[in-house]
Amino acid sequence: MAPASSVAVENLNPKVLKCEYAVRGEIVIHAQRLQQQLQTQPGSLPFDQILFCNIGNPQSLGQQPVTFFREVLALCDHPCLLEKEETKSLFSADAISRAKQILATIPGRATGAYSHSQGIKGLRDAIAAGITSRDGFPANADDIFITDGASPGVHMMMQLLIRNEKDGILCPIPQYPLYSASIALHGGALVPYYLDEKTGWGLEISDLKKQLEDARSKGIDVRALVVINPGNPTGQVLAEDNQYDIVKFCKNEGLVLLADEVYQENIYVDNKKFNSFKKIARSMGYGEDDLPLVSFQSVSKGYYGECGKRGGYMEITGFSAPVREQIYKVASVNLCSNITGQILASLVMNPPKVGDESYASYKAEKDAILQSLARRAKAIEAAKAAEKAPDAFYALRLLESTGIVVVPGSGFGQVPGTWHIRCTILPQEDKIPAVITRFKAFHEAFMAEYRD
């Protein structure tokens, strides 16, 4: 006779047990408890509000969505509006025409229908056009897989490439915990390479090479290299020369290049510029046969910050037809990504242009968001990691005495012997001075208590 209930932690999938996701881990669960405590017993803690800096979620912290994007979404959700006279005074003319254009590419104008497993063809055409205009090299709608944010695309590639614990994925340390979580869930090996904090989190090919050879000597079949550019959590923007070397390295070593490019609009210094890895590879003369390359993009980042809409895409080039069929099959098992996110992915890659009615307001909204983020990027620099104590302990103490929620660096990985926290810069600007004051007081007290 079997036991009354046979499900216990001990007999769950060990890959699930092994997986960690610090961005929503112990600290965040504790913060949710403290938030409830503040609601039920106001005044019971030395602060009156929990500030979630653990995850990049700007709209939860007051950032407003771009009006044009939301106008188009509302019209696509309820197309009857397009036949009403009042709509002309409620919506901008280019939002109305964009919605009509999008609906015309959807069979039956049906925004409630499952789409092609890769996403609606017309929206993929728009995304490909946006990539082409960004890079100056052609992009193809057949290479685009629209996804519910970037995460499902990353999972799909890990699922495809990882057969067992002897398959390795080269990941930057610090990394974004999605990669370690996904590799653990699929039972592979994370092969770390270290970004060098002293050189602005630079990526050394010699270190890459060393880590690759080290892994191979242990019998690991290294299948892919993850590069996050611009970096998360480090914020670095790779120099063009560095990107050339990375592309050459992947080609020579037979690695898939998984390019996490979701921060392509988040560059806050004038002397840095985003270059997609596909643009770099094509400008080196590398074509489809030279390099399997996946570029991930998301509507959650940039100035758009539409996290809750779960939109994004991956652009896949350099894979053989039979391999692409397998990617298509995996995408098919979940049928399709949500249509609202699909539409938004097409919009962020094709925002209003000069001459469109919405252009001026769109530009003003976008610039205000990016300029404000840039000011906060500098402000937060001063409040970085303590080096004298383990990061999780530091983060827990920080939360308990200030209500500020950050992520310990161990969730991202870090050079052994160093400790970091990850703190987003997304509370609205007027709240930043108070955050810094509390943070500073905590930090000084912490340092006084634990200094050698």
Add this chain to the structure above:
Amino acid sequence: MAPASSVAVENLNPKVLKCEYAVRGEIVIHAQRLQQQLQTQPGSLPFDQILFCNIGNPQSLGQQPVTFFREVLALCDHPCLLEKEETKSLFSADAISRAKQILATIPGRATGAYSHSQGIKGLRDAIAAGITSRDGFPANADDIFITDGASPGVHMMMQLLIRNEKDGILCPIPQYPLYSASIALHGGALVPYYLDEKTGWGLEISDLKKQLEDARSKGIDVRALVVINPGNPTGQVLAEDNQYDIVKFCKNEGLVLLADEVYQENIYVDNKKFNSFKKIARSMGYGEDDLPLVSFQSVSKGYYGECGKRGGYMEITGFSAPVREQIYKVASVNLCSNITGQILASLVMNPPKVGDESYASYKAEKDAILQSLARRAKAIEAAKAAEKAPDAFYALRLLESTGIVVVPGSGFGQVPGTWHIRCTILPQEDKIPAVITRFKAFHEAFMAEYRD
């Protein structure tokens, strides 16, 4: 030196290679090719339109969405509308108040923010209230995980329960291919039990028991039982007595009961009634400690048919706190499901009620859709499977000579020696006569050609 590119079908994850998903498999890919051919060379085929009956996608075939649902979604997407005078004449009063109510439960009214990993608390409260009123037994928002349609919930549970190829999941045959695909992707064993076509696709406990013992004798650790009720692709509605026996069986055998209840609104006969397995279990006096039970629901089915919105939920009861933490962690790795789908999931579980301004039009829309589906359920009965030839061959020939796309029964599983196709009933009613005519002519010719 590694090869120039090391990615080939031969070295992909064998679980991915093994996975099949007939609903979007070879027949559908061929149909997409024929559809392109019809666009570029009209008149080149013996039909002028491809009819996708392979998947339940009603809005792609002309079914209109429920107006109230779409009004609420549009207002939530673009909340500025709520401050405009014109909105009162464009939207129903109860849609406006529902949107305000929903926005009030979202921190910062931010429909573009990541939510709690299980979904927005206020929406989970609404879903729990809907379940409570449906079942007459209490439901708890903490037990609800809002998901991008039902599929991700099913994958999450398979990922949690399946450790290796010795972990088995009891699945009905015929089944919906999501289950075989998900079990294959997670590397487990599908343990079949057969629904009996002669008794209206009934489920025999004696067969369940036999299959379970058979699997155990082969060293399979059977972890869960999947029941699809109402059935897909069979359409049966389980009798209450049958459900009691299933619940008892799961409790006695220590199985998780995975109840696919996405067709709860798709019942076309007066003498049948949907009972959720949770209602059945609770009415037997079984509580949290007796039975781990997961109920899946989706916005894609019923009269709503909002497939593209990717909304749904799973209600999880009877798991220990440490196991629930693991489920929460897996949900967290993808951050949250899309907010539009979350809102819709709360709406389908709480549609307009008597007295609401929208009630009359909502009721009329809902009844018209369900009555039309009921008429088509009978019409399509006459066009079922051929028994003389393999189903995939039949489906391919059907497509090539008529443009009608169906799914071979082998993708769903079937009693050995029998052959089926799966055909949805979702083309709009006025198109059905033409479909039947083409289908009939094909079928007669096919039978004449291949009859013994």
